[in-house]
Amino acid sequence: MARFCCACSPQSSPLTFIPKSSSNFRAFTCSATRLLSIRTPSRRPLSLTATLATVHSAEASGVDSRDKKLLLEVKDLTAVISESKQQILKGVNLVVYEGEVHAVMGKNGSGKSTFSKVLVGHPDYEVTGGTVVFKGENLLDMDPEERALAGLFMSFQSPVEIPGVSNIDFLNMAYNAQRRKLGLPELGPIEFYGYISPKLDIVNMKIDFLNRNVNEGFSGGERKRNEILQLAVLGADLAILDEIDSGLDIDALKDVAKAVNGLLTPVNSVLIITHYLRLLEFIKPTYIHVMEDGRIVKTGDISIAKVLEEEGYKAISEAQL
Numbered sequence: 356m357a358r359f360c361c362a363c364s365p366q367s368s369p370l371t372f373i374p375k376s377s378s379n380f381r382a383f384t385c386s387a388t389r390l391l392s393i394r395t396p397s398r399r400p401l402s403l404t405a406t407l408a409t410v411h412s413a414e415a416s417g418v419d420s421r422d423k424k425l426l427l428e429v430k431d432l433t434a435v436i437s438e439s440k441q442q443i444l445k446g447v448n449l450v451v452y453e454g455e456v457h458a459v460m461g462k463n464g465s466g467k468s469t470f471s472k473v474l475v476g477h478p479d480y481e482v483t484g485g486t487v488v489f490k491g492e493n494l495l496d497m498d499p500e501e502r503a504l505a506g507l508f509m510s511f512q513s514p515v516e517i518p519g520v521s522n523i524d525f526l527n528m529a530y531n532a533q534r535r536k537l538g539l540p541e542l543g544p545i546e547f548y549g550y551i552s553p554k555l556d557i558v559n560m561k562i563d564f565l566n567r568n569v570n571e572g573f574s575g576g577e578r579k580r581n582e583i584l585q586l587a588v589l590g591a592d593l594a595i596l597d598e599i600d601s602g603l604d605i606d607a608l609k610d611v612a613k614a615v616n617g618l619l620t621p622v623n624s625v626l627i628i629t630h631y632l633r634l635l636e637f638i639k640p641t642y643i644h645v646m647e648d649g650r651i652v653k654t655g656d657i658s659i660a661k662v663l664e665e666e667g668y669k670a671i672s673e674a675q676l
């Protein structure tokens with residue numbers, strides 16, 4: 356089933372709801388506007404060298420990749436900022452199979468969000484090299500809407516507000532746009548209410564949030580829950596969650612992690628961008644990648660996050676020597 360992240364007007368085809376720039380989340384690219392991861396020498400774990408090897412995901416697990424279906428394959432991806440032509444991604448390689456949870460960690464400014472935005476086709480960035488294959492198709496050939504319809508969902512680091520549009524109307528439109536594309540009948544307001552109501556429990560959100568304008572006046576934590584609600588409504592083969600844990604209190608973090616875990620199936624995958632081990636203790640990642648200066652420089656298991664938490668990124672750099 357094809358899935359996507361957000362949609363626009365009831366008349367328009369479903370469109371990926373992409374903020375124009377990180378600093379101006381009220382500007383959108385589509386007709387949505389109208390709508391509205393070591394060491395210190397003495398403490399280095401024995402297994403560290405193996406853990407920190409830069410390896411292909413399947414090789415890292417020892418799992419025979421023939422048993423799993425390939426979902427996403429990124430090879431030598433390079434990208435620049437469209438306006439300035441400054442290179443941010445300098446050759447990203449990543450392989451995601453169905454049912455896997457990948458976490459991308461890395462210092463501020465290492466390129467994590469840029470990588471995820473490039474995957475969903477954000478216009479702020481221009482791909483200058485490499486390939487991205489998603490479910491056997493060339494992702495880079497698709498516009499953002501097609502990427503969403505192909506099953507890519509992204510929750511942004513700073514979810515946008517949509518003044519004048521209620522959450523339930525927005526989600527209903529998005530869901531119906533998806534159904535139209537699939538040749539399915541649309542759900543009217545009452546049917547959609549029946550569909551979405553149980554999903555509120557997944558993210559522990561009160562029903563009142565459905566009638567409020569999208570993200571308007573929402574606290575940071577409420578915005579993040581709302582993002583996961585969108586994911587629960589629309590579904591995704593690959594959900595990219597950019598710092599879904601930022602600004603969450605402990606209970607909210609657990610709720611969001613539980614919701615994400617509840618949405619995981621053997622055939623879909625999650626790419627989580629995070630700075631903290633605490634989220635990864637709730638959503639157990641299959642692999643952790645460390646991004647540095649626009650490249651994934653390390654791949655391994657949860658122990659990477661543990662070492663990072665204790666010793667910081669210096670440990671990663673030292674381990675490379």
Ligand SMILES: Nc1ncnc2c1ncn2[C@@H]1O[C@H](COP(=O)(O)OP(=O)(O)OP(=O)(O)O)[C@@H](O)[C@H]1O
Pocket residue numbers: 376377436443461462463464465466467468469470479
């Ligand atoms: N649209 C843009 N315009 C100007 N600079 C940009 C733009 N997008 C990204 N950058 C720059 O690219 C670099 C990587 O940014 P990015 O947001 O991808 O980092 P990050 O690893 O996600 O950081 P953080 O952990 O702080 O969220 C940063 O130096 C950032 O300032």
